Amino acid sequence: MKDMNGYYDFSGQKFGYPLSLSINGFSQNVFTRQSSLELSYVLCGEYEAVTEQFSTIVHKEELILIAPYEMHLLRKRCGKDDGKILTIHIDFDRMPESMTGEVKGQFYSGVFNSQKNPSVYFPLKRKIGELVKMLMDGQSNLLRLNVLMAELVCFSARENISLEELPLQSEYQENYLKAIKYIDEHFKEPLTLQDVADQLSFSLSYTSKLLKKYMGIPFSKYLSYVRVRASLEALLEGKEQIEQIALECGMPNGKAYTKTFRELYGILPSAYRRQFRQNLKYSKDEEGRVMQLDEEQKSLLFHLVEGNRQMVYEDAKLVIWKEQEKFCCQVKEMWRDVTVAANGKIEVFFEET
Structure with a gap:
């Protein structure tokens, strides 16, 4: 039986705001379709994702992006009842069309992880961590929240997933x-x-x-x-x-x-x-509402929040981060040469475009 343990819900939509965030251990079991962009990050356990285009297993610390208006289901994998998932919805119906344009066709549903598509995975994971930290700290800067929401939308729209690469339906x-x-x-x-x-x-x-x-x-x-x-x-x-x-x-x-x-x-x-x-309760002094989390939730979210402090550098071609006392580098574009100087400085030379 499902319960409310591990449940948290920040719903800006209650106030007419487009963004909502939830943490729960529910198994969806029902296909849904909504006007919002959905980003789900698996905190623990394994989930089965089924969409109109594909079905796959989503593992711990993987992200699944669901495009607006896509019929989908996200449920715990059979025999795996320990799952917890963090889900963000950004509802385009609550934004003026002059800001968003035509939403349909701008996003592609898919699963992202550190190995297959790091150029999208790491920026999204980092921004989700920043959003969680902002809510945990009780910050009430609406402009900063707007920036984070816009960045999540932009990073999500980056990746065009070829339908030929997705599992074919029978x-x-x-x-x-x-x-x-x-x-x-x-x-x-x-x-x-x-x-x-x-x-x-x-x-x-x-x-x-x-x-x-x-x-x-x-x-x-x-x-x-x-x-x-x-x-x-x-x-x-x-x-x-x-x-x-x-x-x-x-x-x-x-x-x-x-x-x-x-x-x-x-x-x-x-x-x-x-x-x-x-x-939804706010403090009487009208400062930002602090996320009320239990110890299990804090433990599951720790790597997301702390992980943001380990990001060293990122641009359109290169991302560098620190992981377990080691520096990791991911080159996003074709590179020509790499040199290591005597002082340990690494230089990456890219092909001219």
């Missing part, structure tokens, strides 16, 4: 995603498994087996999870009663909603709402 996976998309678009309606099968021209038995195979749970349970997951924003706003929220998201009543919510998150919706409000 016919069964394609059919599965078609069914998932249809559920995502119609979950507020009195939807049945037969409706999904008819819409996609599948047999009822095939549709049932297909969804059970890839979701691991029956259709009715998955549909309930989708409805509850879609209700979170309304729940956290705190303006409506649980019964009303349940009906608006497609659940039959508040009792069924509460049962499903507890099954999905391991906590009552009313307690979830209270926990969220607690995380």
